[in-house]
Amino acid sequence: MRSSQNSPADVRMKGFASRQTVEQAWAWLDEQAAPLASESVPLAAAAGRVLSEPIASPIDVPRFARAMMDGYAVRAIDTSGASPYNRLPLNIIGGVLPGETFDRTVQAGEACRVMTGAPLPAGADAVLPFERTECEAERLWALAELSPGKHVGPRGEDIVAGTTLLESGRRLRPQDIGALASIGVAEVAVVRRPRVRLVITGNELLPAGSQPTGPKIVDANGPMLSALVRRDGGEPIYPHIVRDDPSEILEAMQDEADVILVSGGSSVGQEDYAPMLLAEHGELAIHGVAMRPSSPTGMGRLGKRLVFLLPGNPVSCLCAYDFFAGRAIRALGGRPLTWPYRVARLPLARKLVSTVGRVDYARVRIVGGRVEPLAISGASILSSTTRADGFVIVPADSEGLPPAAEVEVYLYDE
Amino acid sequence: MRSSQNSPADVRMKGFASRQTVEQAWAWLDEQAAPLASESVPLAAAAGRVLSEPIASPIDVPRFARAMMDGYAVRAIDTSGASPYNRLPLNIIGGVLPGETFDRTVQAGEACRVMTGAPLPAGADAVLPFERTECEAERLWALAELSPGKHVGPRGEDIVAGTTLLESGRRLRPQDIGALASIGVAEVAVVRRPRVRLVITGNELLPAGSQPTGPKIVDANGPMLSALVRRDGGEPIYPHIVRDDPSEILEAMQDEADVILVSGGSSVGQEDYAPMLLAEHGELAIHGVAMRPSSPTGMGRLGKRLVFLLPGNPVSCLCAYDFFAGRAIRALGGRPLTWPYRVARLPLARKLVSTVGRVDYARVRIVGGRVEPLAISGASILSSTTRADGFVIVPADSEGLPPAAEVEVYLYDE
Numbered sequence: 157m158r159s160s161q162n163s164p165a166d167v168r169m170k171g172f173a174s175r176q177t178v179e180q181a182w183a184w185l186d187e188q189a190a191p192l193a194s195e196s197v198p199l200a201a202a203a204g205r206v207l208s209e210p211i212a213s214p215i216d217v218p219r220f221a222r223a224m225m226d227g228y229a230v231r232a233i234d235t236s237g238a239s240p241y242n243r244l245p246l247n248i249i250g251g252v253l254p255g256e257t258f259d260r261t262v263q264a265g266e267a268c269r270v271m272t273g274a275p276l277p278a279g280a281d282a283v284l285p286f287e288r289t290e291c292e293a294e295r296l297w298a299l300a301e302l303s304p305g306k307h308v309g310p311r312g313e314d315i316v317a318g319t320t321l322l323e324s325g326r327r328l329r330p331q332d333i334g335a336l337a338s339i340g341v342a343e344v345a346v347v348r349r350p351r352v353r354l355v356i357t358g359n360e361l362l363p364a365g366s367q368p369t370g371p372k373i374v375d376a377n378g379p380m381l382s383a384l385v386r387r388d389g390g391e392p393i394y395p396h397i398v399r400d401d402p403s404e405i406l407e408a409m410q411d412e413a414d415v416i417l418v419s420g421g422s423s424v425g426q427e428d429y430a431p432m433l434l435a436e437h438g439e440l441a442i443h444g445v446a447m448r449p450s451s452p453t454g455m456g457r458l459g460k461r462l463v464f465l466l467p468g469n470p471v472s473c474l475c476a477y478d479f480f481a482g483r484a485i486r487a488l489g490g491r492p493l494t495w496p497y498r499v500a501r502l503p504l505a506r507k508l509v510s511t512v513g514r515v516d517y518a519r520v521r522i523v524g525g526r527v528e529p530l531a532i533s534g535a536s537i538l539s540s541t542t543r544a545d546g547f548v549i550v551p552a553d554s555e556g557l558p559p560a561a562e563v564e565v566y567l568y569d570e
Numbered sequence: 571m572r573s574s575q576n577s578p579a580d581v582r583m584k585g586f587a588s589r590q591t592v593e594q595a596w597a598w599l600d601e602q603a604a605p606l607a608s609e610s611v612p613l614a615a616a617a618g619r620v621l622s623e624p625i626a627s628p629i630d631v632p633r634f635a636r637a638m639m640d641g642y643a644v645r646a647i648d649t650s651g652a653s654p655y656n657r658l659p660l661n662i663i664g665g666v667l668p669g670e671t672f673d674r675t676v677q678a679g680e681a682c683r684v685m686t687g688a689p690l691p692a693g694a695d696a697v698l699p700f701e702r703t704e705c706e707a708e709r710l711w712a713l714a715e716l717s718p719g720k721h722v723g724p725r726g727e728d729i730v731a732g733t734t735l736l737e738s739g740r741r742l743r744p745q746d747i748g749a750l751a752s753i754g755v756a757e758v759a760v761v762r763r764p765r766v767r768l769v770i771t772g773n774e775l776l777p778a779g780s781q782p783t784g785p786k787i788v789d790a791n792g793p794m795l796s797a798l799v800r801r802d803g804g805e806p807i808y809p810h811i812v813r814d815d816p817s818e819i820l821e822a823m824q825d826e827a828d829v830i831l832v833s834g835g836s837s838v839g840q841e842d843y844a845p846m847l848l849a850e851h852g853e854l855a856i857h858g859v860a861m862r863p864s865s866p867t868g869m870g871r872l873g874k875r876l877v878f879l880l881p882g883n884p885v886s887c888l889c890a891y892d893f894f895a896g897r898a899i900r901a902l903g904g905r906p907l908t909w910p911y912r913v914a915r916l917p918l919a920r921k922l923v924s925t926v927g928r929v930d931y932a933r934v935r936i937v938g939g940r941v942e943p944l945a946i947s948g949a950s951i952l953s954s955t956t957r958a959d960g961f962v963i964v965p966a967d968s969e970g971l972p973p974a975a976e977v978e979v980y981l982y983d984e
Contacts (some may be wrong), residue, residue, distance in 0.1 A: 158660075196814060198779070199778060199793060200778065200779075200793060200796065203797035203800065204795075204797075217952075217953075218787065219782055219787075220785065225949070226839055243605055247605025253773065253774075253814075253841075254772065254773065254774035254785075254787075255772070255773045255775070255785055255787075256773075256774075256785060257785045268857075271839070271841065272839075273774060273787075273882070274785075275785045276581060281801065295698075309950060310932065313950075313951065314950065314951045314952060314953050315953050318877075321953065321956060327981070327983065329796035329797075329956070329982050330794045330795075330798045330801065330888070331794055331884070331888055331955040331982070332956050333598060333792065333793045333796075333797050334791060334793055334794030334796055334884055334888075334952055335791035335953055335955075335956045337779070337789060337790045337793045337794075338782075338787065338788050338789050338790040339788075339790075340781040340782055340788060340883075341610055342778075342780075352819065358669070359667065359669040359670075360668035360669025360670075360687060360688075361668075361669070363753070364613060364614065364751035364756075365612070365613060365755075366754065366755040366756075367635055367895035368629065368752075368754055370671060371634065371667055371668075371669055371670055371671045371688075373631075373632065373633075373668075373669075373752065374751050374752050374753075375751060376748035376749065376751045376752040377748060378750045378751075379613060379614060379748055380745055380747055380748030380749045381614065381744075382580065382614065382617075382747075383617035383743075383747050384744045384745035387617075387744065387784060425640055425685070425686075427667075439700065467686070470745075470748055470752075473576040474744070474748075486747060492811055495716075496936045498912055501781055502815045512600075519628065532698045534724060536638070536727075537727065537728045538728060538745060538748055538749045538752060539631075539728050539729050539735065540747050541745040541749075541751055542645060542736060542743070542745055542749045544659040568743050569741065569747070570741070
């Protein structure tokens with residue numbers, strides 16, 4: 157059911173006795189959410205995952221000295237004094253392409269044709285580029301003098317065996333996957349993705365994809381939270397909508413998961429079962445946060461599960477997810493705690509009203525490079541978050557912000 | 571095979587006759603890459619996809635006036651003059667929860683208990699919150715006066731039927747998915763994801779996941795490009811490594827795809843087959859770009875396929891992908907052309923050397939808030955991109971940048 161922002165007078169709990177601050181809730185949360193254990197995944201599935209241990213290279217890359225230009229592998233000493241006016245003769249003894257091995261040793265006065273990337277033949281110590289040569293039948297002329305090592309990429313030039321290529325905690329980038337392939341890695345140990353079970357409650361809800369009929373409305377929070385969880389690296393588990401029934405809610409909360417997100421019934425009304433259930437069967441560590449929207453948010457533990465009680469109003473649900481649940485899911489998955497939103501610093505187009513004593517999550521639009529507040533209240537108006545370009549956080553100690561004040565906008569468009 | 575950065579003197583093509591500028595290459599590219607046709611996907615799979623048509627709501631949301639607080643639905647006129655000192659009596663006729671319909675009409679002097687989100691019963695026009703009442707048995711007393719509409723969310727308050735909820739081109743956010751669910755959408759028309767075929771060439775290559783042996787090296791570009799293509803919203807197709815054989819390369823280039831990425835053999839050497847094949851069987855529009863690394867980059871068309879010839883050196887391959895192929899893949903998928911990297915403006919720790927006449931892609935580290943250039947050359951050193959925090963672009967008209975100059979760093983860590 158939808159959480160009431162106010163409590164009925166005729167039930168035993170009369171509103172929140174006191175609200176915790178956002179910082180208090182974060183302090184509790186950040187103690188709970190250490191990265192999960194490691195699992196092994198194939199390299200091809202590892203992009204974006206977080207390493208659970210450092211990776212040192214077992215090999216040099218390249219494993220052999222290689223030609224860095226197309227030309228001839230020679231002994232540098234054989235080119236001593238060569239110039240266009242003092243051509244020195246060399247004898248071509250064969251050629252080698254990348255991926256091949258030359259089975260002879262380059263001797264004094266000999267040259268072996270090489271293409272870029274080919275292993276340097278034994279005996280050679282430099283590469284004479286094609287454009288520094290002249291060729292007549294099998295007779296080659298060197299037109300330039302080389303120092304040893306010239307145009308040769310030494311063994312281990314890219315990566316030296318034994319050095320740490322990537323540290324634990326690294327979120328793997330596309331080029332990391334390439335580098336890991338090049339050192340022969342087939343599987344990597346990464347932080348397991350948090351399994352996040354959605355417990356979307358409400359007798360009034362129809363499953364997403366339905367047409368709303370009669371007094372029923374369609375579940376918006378389930379599909380929204382599924383997408384948010386995936387964005388933050390979790391695996392959403394969402395079998396079905398749960399009825400407003402304490403035993404059904406408890407059963408769903410006790411099901412297998414690392415994180416439980418309960419949507420709806422998070423406040424202190426008579427049909428707000430989840431807080432009582434969590435307090436009775438686990439720990440309700442935080443209930444009521446000094447913020448707007450989302451003040452009827454709770455969190456705690458049920459066995460090993462981290463549980464978040466999110467308001468049913470969709471804007472409150474989004475805000476409570478972003479402030480608390482998303483942070484925990486990222487932390488469990490080894491990702492940064494910070495919001496995955498880009499930030500723009502821009503001036504306010506007009507005053508942003510707020511109230512001392514609570515944090516405000518203000519949806520804003522950016523119009524002509526200036527920030528237009530859309531709404532602070534209206535927790536039921538989900539379209540306020542689709543019309544918005546992002547949000548501004550007004551701290552608890554602020555009465556609001558004057559026009560032209562520069563603010564940080566967290567942009568919804570990732 | 572690995573592209574040569576220089577041409578052998580003994581083949582007919584002697585280096586690039588002239589290089590195009592990055593801007594010229596972009597100008598050609600941006601004319602080629604209009605968003606692909608539309609496909610229909612289930613809402614649950616639509617997060618992050620790009621709408622191919624606007625979506626207007628077929629319904630009002632909510633479809634009925636609803637209670638915005640827990641309390642009693644009443645006729646506002648019946649509370650006229652009510653206060654704690656002038657309690658007015660009301661007769662409770664029943665109750666309604668969210669998802670339910672009340673089957674009677676609220677008449678003069680009557681009250682129907684409602685929970686937040688419940689449809690407002692017929693006849694009522696306001697909600698008297700619990701805390702503004704006193705209750706004795708079935709007799710209710712109003713303690714406050716209400717104006718019509720008080721604590722009622724009107725029909726269509728969130729979304730009015732017929733209004734455009736989301737515009738064409740919108741990349742769907744988690745809250746958009748929620749809002750679409752609430753208007754009864756089950757499937758959405760989105761831009762098809764570009765199918766991107768990887769044609770990774772090189773006789774020296776072993777598949778990713780192998781141990782390198784003898785003169786063979788492991789393919790780094792295939793897994794790196796697969797991850798980059800996924801990041802940019804494309805579907806990589808990568809069946810196998812292709813041998814340095816013109817007919818095998820041509821066959822792979824002609825296979826089903828929207829975009830072909832050829833890695834290796836992109837330059838003007840005698841074994842660089844792909845440019846000749848593209849010129850012969852399609853259009854080689856750009857070949858050779860004034861940039862470092864990645865100057866031996868090509869692009870063109872083969873039938874309906876957009877073809878990119880990427881250097882085999884992995885740093886060049888990454889850079890050419892990011893400058894050209896990624897831009898096209900994003901454009902085909904309806905995404906912004908801009909890089910998907912966050913940008914930081916920071917001062918240079920030391921001089922960044924460059925050369926007039928080419929764009930430089932300089933890998934950098936951020937150390938103590940200052941930007942340390944790592945390497946401009948070293949196109950074969952993939953670990954330079956894993957050690958780097960990001961890159962700085964030095965424009966073609968710049969000789970380099972002095973210490974303390976503020977630069978824009980594109981951060982690899984998305």
